[in-house]
Amino acid sequence: MTEPERSFVQDPGPDGSCALLAWAEDKLGHRFADRTLLEEALTHRSLGSPNYERLEFLGDRLLGAIAALHLFRKFRDDDEGGLTRRYHQLVSGQTCAAIAREIGVHRHLRLNQQARADGAADSDNILGDVLEALIGALWLDGGPDITKAFIHRAFESRLGTAPAAAKHPKSQLQEWALARGLRPPAYELVSRSGPHHSPRFHVRLALDGFEPVVSSGSSKQEAETEAARRALARVWDAA
Template sequence: MTGIAKWVRETLGHDPVEPAHFARALTHPSTADPDYQRLEFLGDRVLGLIVADWLYARYDADAEGKLNNRLSQLVSGTTCAAIGRDIGVAPHIRLGKQARDDGAADSDNVLGDVVEALIGALYLDGGLEAAKRFVLGAWDGRVTGMEKAPLHPKSALQEWAAANGFEPPVYAIVRESGPPHDPRFTVSASLPRGETAEAEAGSKREAETEAAKALLEKVAK
């Protein structure tokens, strides 16, 4: 059994028919080889379907909004990156020299992308059941431990502002940084009376979410 096939079997619980799918899922765009981006696209959709189906069955009293809040948190880049760390993905990612020197293997953005790509590879190689077995195992504690549906931080901050007689919070991009393969966005969230908080993430949406969370923690003490 090749090294990649052995790792897939031991880590993802699947005997690969085409190990090349998984080699590609672990290959960063900074290399000259076929990379994970197409598999990431596929895996993102497969993950969303599996988790949505799981939530629909488990939390049968939740309305659409609560289910969506649960889903958003569970399939976020931050959660996927945490899963990547849980299963030890970083040492297996193939990176170009510059990306390696930049520490891309420990980037939430890259780790999250690779986990989605691995799910895409599982789907291609073993069908939905192969992908589902991995997701059910890797996400189990996060789904079963989410007894209370989270309120999205941006919604929670907006509700707090309305309840206290303020206009809705304003979000602004403070700066964009990082190499093209691992962009970073710093976003500020502010309220009319002057409170503000900043956060950095691999996408504008996630940076806004983290900034909202930080500002809410500041004002709602």
Template sequence: MSTPLEDWIEQSFGTRPADTALFVRALTHSSHDGQSYERLEFLGDRVLGLVMAEWLSETFPDDPEGSLSKRFNALVTGAVCAAVARSIGAEARVRLGKQAQNDGAQHGDNVLGDVMEALLGALYRTAGLDAARAAVRRLWADRIQADDRAPQHPKSALQEWAAANRRAVPAYALVERSGPGHAPRFTVRVGVGKDEVTAEGASKQEAETAAATALLATLEAQAVPKRKKRRR
């Protein structure tokens, strides 16, 4: 973290702020003294949503609304925001209280995803929408694939599989919530009839997504031998 904050902001977002106060706040977790990133995260989430919706509409002019929604939801998740935050080195700049730092909260998707949105909020406040738009399009550029089909969310894919195969509607249940408040872990179980799996995540949504992914893979693997048998 030898690079001065002003230089890091310019390298990461393409603009050099006259005042770094909002960016410091965007990097500050509630466990640390001073104002936290929460209000800027609220703002940055909306900025990201607007910029991404605009970008997808331009990039995929022939996609119907449902396809655009799938693309949008896949690109603005906490996990993706956290990955972008890691790509610019935000992980090393997050300001945490001693206990949260000892617990490694700066490495988790929950905190890093929030920080990324807060940084976008700070960028919007200091440099405007054009600067935020340019930063998002550069930082998310390799995540938009113009030639690929719109990604299907694992929960939607599992539900569609169950309907197509005349199986019960997937049922989700929270099994356990553990860990400290700043770095929680959720265990979720999902079942389709007698088939079920459990999975963990840094949020309930993340755990449900992981569980849906795992169960869908299991169900599809079970279906392969049956299809081969019918061909004979």
């Protein structure tokens, strides 16, 4: 079997590896001793293994722990629900992808020609995953202090934003689905019960990857809102 064609999107120069190390030092705040870790974090699965997926697994957990600790210390008046909403907004794939673009990850992403033609270098899902992989690589090569410093610096501008609770549950759920390339949540009125002066509306919510949610309310809008709230609790628990 022939090796997949490699197409490296990175700064040209007499020594591409030196350009990559210089970029990492400038944007990640660390000069990698083990260059292969950095390259692995930037390698898409279209080039086979090793690729960023194992480092993404590590970086996702590290980002979660560091972000949770920071939020716990910073927002001392928030209850568990408030901290949870801030947390999921802060470490969302959409946020990670935005930061990846800001530091130029897309210019250094390693992928084959077909994946590049398919738009992988500009995919929110992939860019977010690669940012997490870079966090994992930073931890392994530079240690906890370097990793925490990068996360605090990169996510700093997002820390003061209003918690996701300020948004309507239906809007939150739709943004969550779209950020992951899923179809928008679908609401269906299943039935109406009760007397005319005090009706109950029963709504079914379908969301890709989860069991349907059925909720009720005194109006169709109220039932849909409650269904979205329950669905959000499920996706947060599954994160």
